[in-house]
Amino acid sequence: MDQNTGSKVSEKFGDMPKEDFRKYGYEIIDWIADYFEEMENLPVLSQNEPNDLANALPKNAPELGEDFGDVIKDVDELILPAVTHWNHPNFHGLFSTSTSSVGVFGEMLTAAFDQKAMLWRTSPASTELEPIVLDWLRQMMNLPEDFKGIIYDTASVSTLHAIAMAREKLNLDIRTKGMSGRTDLPLLRIYCSEQTHSSIDKAVLLLGLGTDAIVKVPVNERFEMDTEKLREAISDDISAGHKPFCVVATIGTTSTTAVDNVKKTAEICERNDIFLHVDMAYAGSALVLPELQHHLKGIEKVDSIVTNPHKWFFTPFDLSVLYVKDLDLLKQTFSLVAEYLKVAEEVTNQMDYGIQLGRRFRSLKLWFVMRYFGQEGLRNRIREHIRLAQLFTMWVEMSENFEIMADTTFALVCFRACPKNVEDLDAFNEKLMNEINASGEAYLSHTKLNEKFTLRLSVGSIRVEERHLRKVWDLLNEKVK
Numbered sequence: 001m002d003q004n005t006g007s008k009v010s011e012k013f014g015d016m017p018k019e020d021f022r023k024y025g026y027e028i029i030d031w032i033a034d035y036f037e038e039m040e041n042l043p044v045l046s047q048n049e050p051n052d053l054a055n056a057l058p059k060n061a062p063e064l065g066e067d068f069g070d071v072i073k074d075v076d077e078l079i080l081p082a083v084t085h086w087n088h089p090n091f092h093g094l095f096s097t098s099t100s101s102v103g104v105f106g107e108m109l110t111a112a113f114d115q116k117a118m119l120w121r122t123s124p125a126s127t128e129l130e131p132i133v134l135d136w137l138r139q140m141m142n143l144p145e146d147f148k149g150i151i152y153d154t155a156s157v158s159t160l161h162a163i164a165m166a167r168e169k170l171n172l173d174i175r176t177k178g179m180s181g182r183t184d185l186p187l188l189r190i191y192c193s194e195q196t197h198s199s200i201d202k203a204v205l206l207l208g209l210g211t212d213a214i215v216k217v218p219v220n221e222r223f224e225m226d227t228e229k230l231r232e233a234i235s236d237d238i239s240a241g242h243k244p245f246c247v248v249a250t251i252g253t254t255s256t257t258a259v260d261n262v263k264k265t266a267e268i269c270e271r272n273d274i275f276l277h278v279d280m281a282y283a284g285s286a287l288v289l290p291e292l293q294h295h296l297k298g299i300e301k302v303d304s305i306v307t308n309p310h311k312w313f314f315t316p317f318d319l320s321v322l323y324v325k326d327l328d329l330l331k332q333t334f335s336l337v338a339e340y341l342k343v344a345e346e347v348t349n350q351m352d353y354g355i356q357l358g359r360r361f362r363s364l365k366l367w368f369v370m371r372y373f374g375q376e377g378l379r380n381r382i383r384e385h386i387r388l389a390q391l392f393t394m395w396v397e398m399s400e401n402f403e404i405m406a407d408t409t410f411a412l413v414c415f416r417a418c419p420k421n422v423e424d425l426d427a428f429n430e431k432l433m434n435e436i437n438a439s440g441e442a443y444l445s446h447t448k449l450n451e452k453f454t455l456r457l458s459v460g461s462i463r464v465e466e467r468h469l470r471k472v473w474d475l476l477n478e479k480v481k
């Protein structure tokens with residue numbers, strides 16, 4: 001470290017000198033450009049062992065400021081090896097998600113503006129850009145006009161807000177009286193399928209409903225919620241004196257991307273006056289394609305929808321959108337205005353629509369993405385990912401050594417190796433996955449379907465090309481003969 005630089009910075013006031021900001025700023029842009037260009041040569045999964053990074057870092061902050069060049073050097077030497085490259089075109093685990101370059105520009109400006117969008121006056125930019133961009137996205141997905149969007153960090157948090165709305169809609173004065181110590185409250189019940197994401201469980205924990213409130217409805221052979229069983233569960237609960245208040249249906253489940261029947265579910269909810277939330281955190285992006293719009297049948301009857309542009313819309317983490325039909329109900333659920341925040345203007349104040357006071361200016365990066373690629377550019381890229389996933393599915397189907405384990409509805413392939421000479425296919429597939437992941441060449445993840453160990457290959461990186469799928473297929477076939 002350059003002691004002179006250090007003491008110089010430490011003795012002064014104010015920010016980094018502007019000439020240094022330019023120098024390092026250009027250096028960082030070059031660094032990112034090189035990273036995007038050369039990423040393919042890096043192992044997809046970090047090859048670090050646990051605590052490698054922690055043990056390499058000093059236990060105390062430096063007393064004197066350091067030369068920023070030294071900090072960048074440590075990014076190369078210490079941080080980069082500890083990074084799992086989600087942007088890598090051979091990241092096929094979980095859901096393949098990635099950022100576009102313009103998404104990075106969005107984050108840079110969001111950091112530079114450093115908005116705390118609570119009141120309109122503390123950020124007219126965020127308050128007014130957000131609904132416009134979310135309406136663009138709504139139109140692209142062809143959702144009815146009466147859905148109004150609001151941005152949160154993740155789908156887990158969007159869904160938490162939706163379930164809080166459902167609870168508020170009961171008019172049981174839980175806002176004021178809470179739920180504890182009351183004998184006048186029935187057991188509140190929420191329904192979702194066995195395949196539903198665990199964010200529902202987390203929301204229920206946090207809202208004081210308790211996990212006993214959740215009814216996990218069985219699925220059919222296509223991993224879709226069995227709506228007949230849903231209807232029965234609701235009717236049994238009503239007979240038992242419980243109060244069904246919310247159903248969560250999923251378009252594109254996390255495990256296999258199965259699609260629950262929203263239309264049938266909505267009819268059941270309508271008949272029983274139950275709030276219906278639709279989780280399409282992953283698949284929402286694909287619903288901008290006209291040929292996939294049939295999955296949205298019945299969507300006009302639902303109360304809220306979550307979709308994550310940070311998953312498959314080339315927007316850097318985090319950006320999740322909750323669309324609600326009754327924005328006033330969301331406001332009624334969360335608004336609480338302290339004296340110092342009271343304003344006279346007739347404006348939207350974003351703090352009224354959630355648990356956060358200050359909010360990041362997240363819409364900027366989505367605006368950049370939508371303007372740079374255009375609707376057609378976005379549709380083309382998503383359509384290509386689906387084509388690649390279908391192509392991989394065909395390779396699996398044509399091979400004697402592999403089999404498909406669930407429908408490829410969007411761009412996720414569920415499959416496994418099934419060579420004839422192997423008895424324990426679960427152990428074999430697990431080993432196969434671990435070997436590929438350890439090689440750093442590609443990242444696959446797994447799920448269990450009907451107790452069978454199943455490999456998951458997700459296609460979604462903005463950098464993915466057919467040759468990357470071919471590479472994974474070759475890797476698999478080298479190991480399965």
Ligand SMILES: *Cc1c(COP(=O)(O)O)cnc(C)c1O
Pocket residue numbers: 153154155156157197199250252253254279280281282308320
């Ligand atoms: C990814 C996913 C979630 C959780 O998303 P976060 O934004 O990480 O909270 C929830 N539901 C479904 C269906 C998902 O695919």
